[in-house]
Amino acid sequence: MNSARSVAVEVVKKVLYDNAYSSIVLNKYLNKFDLNKKDRALITELVYGTLKYKYTIDCILKNFIKSNLEKMNKDILNMLRISICQLRYLDKIPEFAVVNEAVEFSKNISFKLSKLVNGVLRNYLRNKSNSFGGNKEDKIEGICFEYSFPRWMAELFINQYGEDLGKFIMGSLNVVPKVTVRINTLKTDYKHAWNELIVNGYDVKRGNVYKEAVIINKGSNIELNPLFEKGHITVQDESAMLVSYFMDVEENMTILDLCSAPGGKSCHIGELMKNTGNVHCYDLYESKLSLVRHNAERLGIKNITCKKLDAAKYLEKLKDTADRVLIDVPCSGLGIIRKKPEIKWNKKEDSLKDLIEIQRKIILNAARYVKVGGKLVYSTCTLNKKENEENINWFISRNPQYKLDKLYCGDFHNIIYHEEGYMTILPDNHMDGFFIARLIKQR
Structure with missing residues (x-):
């Protein structure tokens, strides 16, 4: 059964239970079946909508299903999820058609479960004007329901940025990206x-x-x-473009990009240098370096070389060799949720500590590769201040030979210029959330 909804169910299941990347598995399934343009668009809407609003959808389902949702048949649960997504957030398909499709799909699994699906969806439609947000006295829970974010993530944004800006961030991360x-x-x-x-x-x-x-x-x-x-x-997102721009490169320089895959920033740097000098691209996985090579070849970038390297491990031969070093470090990705909504569900708060340890190892190594007078650019696609401002402040306090270089590219509603010199780009309708810091090695 290759209907749009059945394909969407399969993709959502792969993402939520097999840790698949939404963009990759979605493209795989869209190309697997002979689907018309309308069905491809619907599947894409259903997959990203369901992943984006999963918290809210599950809160609603818990009002009508008393058993533990995660113990349910996964196909039935995900069909219910995408159906609630359609009924609540999309308006192109009549309600009766959404219910009928879900019931017909469920009959192929279990006639008994199809009755459950029918009952849940019709019950929701009878009560759709109700508030399903749970404890009205719990302000954070209400925010989690409204913006559909897990509690720890909503608390992180609100605690670090304040309630108004935290809500702005979460709302922007739910926008469909151009x-x-x-x-x-x-x-x-x-x-x-x-x-x-x-x-x-x-x-x-x-x-x-x-x-x-x-x-x-x-x-x-x-x-x-x-x-x-x-x-x-x-x-390439404009936020990512600014990273290469702030590298402040000149022709014939030696550049190290220590976390280069898939190569967007590396290729941009090579382009800005007009194919002069050397851009040495490193990554932990050889398979990812093939993406860098492929992008460079397509774009006609000829000053790039690629080599496998663990950026968290110091390499003596690179000491004091680079005019510029870029470290777009592995991060929690909280600034790119609008493109990868599964980050809401596959990232855990506990994992952030391990990431910060890796980021600090990388910046310490990278700092030793910069020539005196050279520059080190640190960037992330997260908005977690512990991975951003706190890491840079920690590094500066231990490496007085470095000073922060102030960044500025104009006044924009979503860019925060910090007194220290680094900048935070808040997500909005057109840009991802990013953090960029540029440091100069003085001695």
Whole structure:
């Protein structure tokens, strides 16, 4: 049974129970079956909507199912989840059709369970105007229900940023992201690429922050477009573009990118250096380095070399060799949830301590690779201050030979410039959440 909803159920199950990445498994299943454009769009909406609003959906289901949800048949539970998602957050399909599809799907598993599905969904529709948020005296629980975030994550945002900004962050992380591309100036110019995108049927607008960015409002899969295939454009968020921009590179420099895969920032650096100098790309996994090589080849970047390396382990031969070092360190990813909603459910609070330990090992190693007068850029795609500001302050206190270099790229509603010099990019309709710090080695 390859209906849109049955495919969505399978994808959600893989993500929630097999720790699959939503984008990868979704593309796999979309290509596996002969689906029309309408069904592909519906499956994508259902998968990302269900993962995004899982907390709220499960709270609703608990009002109608008294047993432990996680002990239920996984296919039945996920069909209920995507059905509630449709009924609550989508309005393209009539309610009766949503219920009937769910019941028919469930009959293939168990006639008895199909009655449960029918009863739960019809009961929800009779009571959909009710508040399902649980304990009205628990403010955090109400926020978790409204924005559909696990409690520890909601508390992290509110405790670190205050209630208003914390809500803004969570609301922005629920926004459906637009695709943003960067113009590759080695192969084309902005005006030509812009016009070609319009000719190819794309609704576009200029990027908000970075001069070579184009936001795709509407259009077909950009990676199947000739401009992408020829390397004239590449998909990259504006926040990530700013990381390479703040590397402050010059032609003929030696650059180390210690956590380079999949290569977006490495290739951007190579482009900014106009294919001069050397960009040495390292990553822990050889398989991921193949992505860097593939991107570099497509974009015509010729000053990149790739090699396997554990950035958390010091390598003596790299000492004092680099004009610039980039460490886009492994992080909790709390700033990119709008693109990877499964982060809400596959990240655990306890795991953050291990990440911070790894991040600190990496920055200590990276600092030894920078030449005197050179610069070290630290970036993450998280908004957890323990992985960001606290790590940089910890490093500076132990390495007085480094000083922070102030960052600035203009006044924008979602960019926070800290007194110390580093910056936080809050997620909004067009940008991911990021943190960037640039340090200069003085002696």
